[in-house]
Amino acid sequence: MAETHKPPEAFTLRMRRYDPESGEAPYWDEHTVQLEPHRSVLEGILQAKARFDGSIGIRCSCRAAICGSCGVRINGEPGLACHTHLDHARESASDGVIEIEPMGNMPVIKDLIVDMDAVHWKKVQRVTPWLINKLPVPEREYVVPKESMVDITQSMACIQCGACVSDCLAMEVDPGFVGPAALAKAYRFVGDPRDARQRERLVDLAQDPQGIYDCTHCFKCVQACPKDVNPMGQIMRLRRIATADQHIVDHNNGKRHEAAFTSLIHDNGLLWEAELLPRSYGGNSWFGKFAPSTVKELLSSLPAIVRGLARGKVSPLGALKPHRIPRADLKRVQSIYDSVEGRGERYELNLYVSGIDEDDAPADGDGTSATADGASASHAPVEDTHDLAPEGEAPSDSAPPPVDPGPPSASGPESETTAVGPGADADAEPDADAQEDGQ
Amino acid sequence: MRVAYWPGCVSRGFTPELHGSMAKVAPLLDIELVQLDRASCCGAGVIAEHNQELADTLNARTFALAQEVQGAELMMNICSTCQGAQSECQERLDASASYREHINQTLAPEGLCYERGLTNKNFLWLLVEEIGLDALRAKVRRPLTDLRVGPFYGCYIVRPRSRLGIDAEHPRDHYLEQVIQALGGSVIEYAGMRKCCGFPIITMNKEASLKQAGRHLGDAVEAQADCLVTPCPLCHLNLDLQQPLAEGIVGRELKMPVLHLPQLVGLALGLEPKELGLSRHVVRPTTVIDWSASVVGAVA
Numbered sequence: 001m002a003e004t005h006k007p008p009e010a011f012t013l014r015m016r017r018y019d020p021e022s023g024e025a026p027y028w029d030e031h032t033v034q035l036e037p038h039r040s041v042l043e044g045i046l047q048a049k050a051r052f053d054g055s056i057g058i059r060c061s062c063r064a065a066i067c068g069s070c071g072v073r074i075n076g077e078p079g080l081a082c083h084t085h086l087d088h089a090r091e092s093a094s095d096g097v098i099e100i101e102p103m104g105n106m107p108v109i110k111d112l113i114v115d116m117d118a119v120h121w122k123k124v125q126r127v128t129p130w131l132i133n134k135l136p137v138p139e140r141e142y143v144v145p146k147e148s149m150v151d152i153t154q155s156m157a158c159i160q161c162g163a164c165v166s167d168c169l170a171m172e173v174d175p176g177f178v179g180p181a182a183l184a185k186a187y188r189f190v191g192d193p194r195d196a197r198q199r200e201r202l203v204d205l206a207q208d209p210q211g212i213y214d215c216t217h218c219f220k221c222v223q224a225c226p227k228d229v230n231p232m233g234q235i236m237r238l239r240r241i242a243t244a245d246q247h248i249v250d251h252n253n254g255k256r257h258e259a260a261f262t263s264l265i266h267d268n269g270l271l272w273e274a275e276l277l278p279r280s281y282g283g284n285s286w287f288g289k290f291a292p293s294t295v296k297e298l299l300s301s302l303p304a305i306v307r308g309l310a311r312g313k314v315s316p317l318g319a320l321k322p323h324r325i326p327r328a329d330l331k332r333v334q335s336i337y338d339s340v341e342g343r344g345e346r347y348e349l350n351l352y353v354s355g356i357d358e359d360d361a362p363a364d365g366d367g368t369s370a371t372a373d374g375a376s377a378s379h380a381p382v383e384d385t386h387d388l389a390p391e392g393e394a395p396s397d398s399a400p401p402p403v404d405p406g407p408p409s410a411s412g413p414e415s416e417t418t419a420v421g422p423g424a425d426a427d428a429e430p431d432a433d434a435q436e437d438g439q
Numbered sequence: 440m441r442v443a444y445w446p447g448c449v450s451r452g453f454t455p456e457l458h459g460s461m462a463k464v465a466p467l468l469d470i471e472l473v474q475l476d477r478a479s480c481c482g483a484g485v486i487a488e489h490n491q492e493l494a495d496t497l498n499a500r501t502f503a504l505a506q507e508v509q510g511a512e513l514m515m516n517i518c519s520t521c522q523g524a525q526s527e528c529q530e531r532l533d534a535s536a537s538y539r540e541h542i543n544q545t546l547a548p549e550g551l552c553y554e555r556g557l558t559n560k561n562f563l564w565l566l567v568e569e570i571g572l573d574a575l576r577a578k579v580r581r582p583l584t585d586l587r588v589g590p591f592y593g594c595y596i597v598r599p600r601s602r603l604g605i606d607a608e609h610p611r612d613h614y615l616e617q618v619i620q621a622l623g624g625s626v627i628e629y630a631g632m633r634k635c636c637g638f639p640i641i642t643m644n645k646e647a648s649l650k651q652a653g654r655h656l657g658d659a660v661e662a663q664a665d666c667l668v669t670p671c672p673l674c675h676l677n678l679d680l681q682q683p684l685a686e687g688i689v690g691r692e693l694k695m696p697v698l699h700l701p702q703l704v705g706l707a708l709g710l711e712p713k714e715l716g717l718s719r720h721v722v723r724p725t726t727v728i729d730w731s732a733s734v735v736g737a738v739a
Binding site: 210220244 | 638
């Protein structure tokens, strides 16, 4: 950070105070601290604690955004207190006063300290967060393809701060949801080629009504994560492997819904809602609507269906007949399905790993995607991977052939396998050793 | 202005009043809609969940078709979910020349090619950024005076902020409030306005899904909103079509009308409630119609 030294300024902090053991209701407490604007909100809290009120409860340790202890809500948004500058926090405050609250979805122990054991750690334990070795265990280390380990680096970047748990909207209404942090951790092992229980892990999380199919796609965890772990993206990858690779048909309609949706677009080009629902419940064919589970479900939805018909929202004809794109275009759409799905391997571009081509960033104009300011903030780790690229080589030049999901800049162009673990060195030979990374 | 118009699937399926009202409102705002009839569903995140490259290719095809529309300044959608799903695909396509080339190879047999840098804006963004709030205000013929409107954005159009281009210069997560005010209405803020309606898990966990819808609707009732407005037809399905079921799940009466954004704009621009399809909602917008009745006459 090239912050020039600025003199201390006054920053007012409004902190949520609560001691459940006191029997008193929560209240707001304000203190004004004097600090340079680039100092962190955590330093502000600690100064208030040192100068005005030693009873303020805050948990912290490293002060360098790596231990994950000081997760709080700042002006309503989750984040690390040590990773938020005071001046930035003041800018985002509605009235110039920095508002600091404990994280959500977890019970408060005192003031800004929440009970991570009761929620977050319990959920992490739920997903068996350790490697179960494939047998036989090799005499030395496992040898794994480099790209498969690069693939799970994003989920390994998690520092267990709980920011995503704090803001999870599914958990807000369904506290039993396994949740974003634990599911991202689950992907870390499902995606690890050394793990022996990929299928069992996926069956477990697909069949659990509060597992991978309880996520509502709200992007709260994506926004909340200070390390760009993209927990929702990891949940979608768990679903993808569970359905496309393992063909796990779950009790929660997860696979049926995905299969119905995908094939309706294949058949019509557009969604046909009246057919999607019965197929999601009863199975992906026209007969799905006659399955007992569908009939039960449709009966419970009958009032909504009748009202929709009565209001002219849905016409009986519209319910029976799909809307469809023109025939020639439908053929094109179907040939796209054929050529993409006909390939043996799926190709997934993960910008966390691959980064953005230098020629292509920042985006010009006012397009909605990859706009200049946002993209760099959102993909901070990308800059790190660029730093690892061979000197003088533009990342775009080292981009892989598209069917190779390997990262363009983090990997040497020709290395195919990697050693995993602290002992790995940069010049690892193809059959280099690997060991568990201690996660 | 001429735009390549992507209406999405649901606006032509279970919420036909959305597509219909957009068609009525566009000429009043001097927007010429060139509909992308040949394009396919955005995938709503579900196709990407199945196969990311497939979703990216289908959307690249849509973008390429939009770029072929002569004289169109940009592509416009009327669905938060389309916006979010398409922005996600576009982010990948725009980030890597080699990936783009790979996707374009699949489009090549049709003679299509996506060129980096398409501008794809939801009607909400277009209203504020292209038409402008002052111009919009000047077109209001029937101000929404005393109408208390609660915004409901839909997740896909507000998160993640960087992908959706939300920053200090483009506070797109506050545009609904700005539009409501420009139309003369009062903004009602409530806890759930940027939360999830629950729709994506309606077939997987109905109770959790409708608890979300019911809770936000309940918050809006507490905040004394007359109605909600949303740029997302999928949210509309959970908030309106499923509202009677949501009432059962949260155990309270809600009766909260939910308007599509073009409907709210259309009312203020002088269109009649019925031609905007307000009579097609499951929850009758009586609060809106009572208010309209005193000015323009009720829905038949």
